[in-house]
Amino acid sequence: MHRRTPFRPATPRTLPLLPALAATTLLLTALTACGTEEAGAPAKGSASASTRTPIDDPGKDGARVTSLTLPNASPSPTPTRRHSVTADHLDLGGDSGISAAYEITNSGTETLTYTVTLTFTSEDGGAMGGGTATERDVAPGKTVRGSVRAGALPPTTPRITGAEVSEVAAVPAAEAQAAPGTCPSSGVRVGTDKGDAAMGLRVVGLHLDNCGTRDYQVEGYPVLQLLDDSREPIENVAILRGSREITTGITGDGPPRPVTLKPGESATASLVWRNLTEMGTPVTAPYARVRAKAGAAPVMFPEHIDLGTTGKLGVTPWAKTAR
Known part of the structure; x- marks a missing residue:
């Protein structure tokens, strides 16, 4: 702490004038520099965030x-590039x-x-x-x-x-799939989930949401088309109505029924296939084009459907989601 000293008359022997002024100038310069540093700026020598x-x-x-x-x-004691x-x-x-x-x-x-x-x-x-x-x-x-x-x-x-x-x-x-929180002009939103895979069996869920203001009706199966890297249709793949030729363990794979979705209601369906590779050339579809029903607006998904050499994919009918 700087202490104030009692005032004494200056004499040439006790207080040389020029050195005192120089010291005062240096002190003021240091104080001014400390007071003008920008708030939030990192201290000199410190690392940025x-x-x-x-x-x-x-x-x-x-x-x-x-x-x-x-x-x-x-x-680190040893800086690296x-x-x-x-x-x-x-x-x-x-x-x-x-x-x-x-x-x-x-x-x-x-x-x-x-x-x-x-x-x-x-x-x-x-x-x-x-x-x-x-x-x-x-x-x-x-x-x-x-x-x-x-x-x-x-x-x-x-x-x-x-x-x-x-x-x-x-x-x-x-x-493209509708952005989260938005509703297409059609009043319905089609989406997919992350899917499930076990022992070569693949299941991807389709979701149909009525985000509009009117009832929306579907009956039967979603309309599905598999596409290649150029988004062109893949030939020689059978799109099956139902999944029983692939597995018998899929919930909701019953006879198709009329489904009426009121605003805010949803329906689900499933895409089902097996990733088995035997004789032949494996097929992988990078994209799938889905319509809720014939004539509906298409939605394209990057799904990477790896059919192996099975050449078939099952689609279950729409079923209303329990609320």
């Missing part, structure tokens, strides 16, 4: 990762703070809705989690940008050092 590293990614189907953002972990982080060095309220930026360029001739999946990788190339993003209504020649967060990671997750595009799906914007 995160580090963004550009990535030279060749990409896939018009999508590529452009950078990786990693939160700064505890200081490659940024990495492991979850047990961080305390971010459950979120790892890791994200990857991407860009998607539509080089086609029609407006598309893209779903891109990024995978975060460790130094040895292992997958350490991922995330998915959707970019709607990307016009021909347009480039859009966004980011995907890794979210919460287990404390034992190895150090993440990179990210890559693992999957890209592009559907015509007019046939």
